Amino acid sequence: MRYLTFSVDGRKTFGAVTGGGVADLGKRTGFASLKDLLAGDAPEIHDQPDYSLGEITYLPPIDDPVHIWCLALNYPEHHDEVQAAGRVQELPKQPALFARARDSLTGHEQPLRHPGVSEQYDFEGELAVVIGKPGFRIPAAEAFAHVAGYTVMNEGSVRDWQFHTRQITPGKNFLRSGAIGPWITTADEVSDVDSLRITTTVNGEVMQDDRAGSMVHKIPRFIEYVSSIAPLYPGDILATGTPSGVGFSRKPPVFLREGDMCEVAIEGVGVLRNRVGRD
Template identity: 45%
Template structure:
């Protein structure tokens, strides 16, 4: 199934994507997609949508981030060998984790904003994992049972602010710099992540291209590690890292500027597209 969060009659809503339409439940006990996941009610919610008869064209509908209100957004840095090498970072035994705030997210089709204080705005195409069943100290061999589904993520980076100190947080949390979408593909539709191809394009040019089996730390290991230091809750989001090819490490650097278009595509998951605009003065 493909689930989506969007604006419906001026208010946030969620629905089921079928073909070129969104099926909307006329009345639902669930306030948003996070609530659907928390209630372990994805199948029930899909039935409500299918039985409603209300269809909204997907084309032209204003989408919102898949989970607009996650309790946590945990991001994995340096999780592909190509990216670790291009940054010159040391080999590590555990994942590098930093956080994003919910209000730093943008939706599919919404512009990403280059902040007023920087021109060093970079792209990072990634797989996003949405937690379905919460837990603490989740064992690696049970980790995938805790996944609700997957989406595309562009973990946009304001590089000079990211480099102010050893802490990544400032450069990763400017408003509307990280894109999440277009929809959630439920875990039952993805039998094997390894062969899925992650491709990032800037203005149609391929700048990142790999398969997900090239992650240094795979999804079960990331869930095991993160759930050891913090409880994972339904609706939490994990952005699993970007491969080599980021703009900062190109010669000359490839910084995103107003008018550019960035696409993050993962086979079987979707295509996330955003334009670039300057933050308002």
């Protein structure tokens, strides 16, 4: 099943993709939000949609997570390209963790916001995990039981701000600099996470192309690590890191400009599409 949050006719709601459109589960069920639905029993979905996909405005699938945890340097070839740029040394022995704020992300087909104060605005296609079952200090062997599903993230980074100091958080949290969506594909529809192919294109040119199996710290270790810090809640988002091919490591660098179209595709999960705008 594919679940999403959206607005239609000035009203925010959530639903499921079915019959070529969207069933409005905010209207059909007693759940208050998609977070509540993920934590409860999934309702039976009939094929008859309430809206076509063209009628809705996509919002981040979970627009109010308690946590958005992200991994840096979680693909060996990406580490190598960052190391070649003189930014890091060894591969992290532990997950290299940082957090994003929820207003740093926008939805599918919504404009990414160019930072304005920098011209080093970069793309990062990533697989993101969405938590369904809460837990604290979750053992790696039990981690997948806490996964509701998967979505796509463009973890947009403002590189000069990221490298102002050893703390990368500023460059990762510019308003609407990243995107997530278009929906959550439930875990039962993804038989082999490691086989998922992640590709990022900018204006139709392939920039990143790898599989999730290349991760250094796999999803069970990620869940174990972050749930040792604080409990995980339904709707929490865990972005698993980006493959090689990011813009700042290229010669010459390729940064996002106003009007560029960026797409991140993860086979079996979805395609996240955003054009770069500027306020």
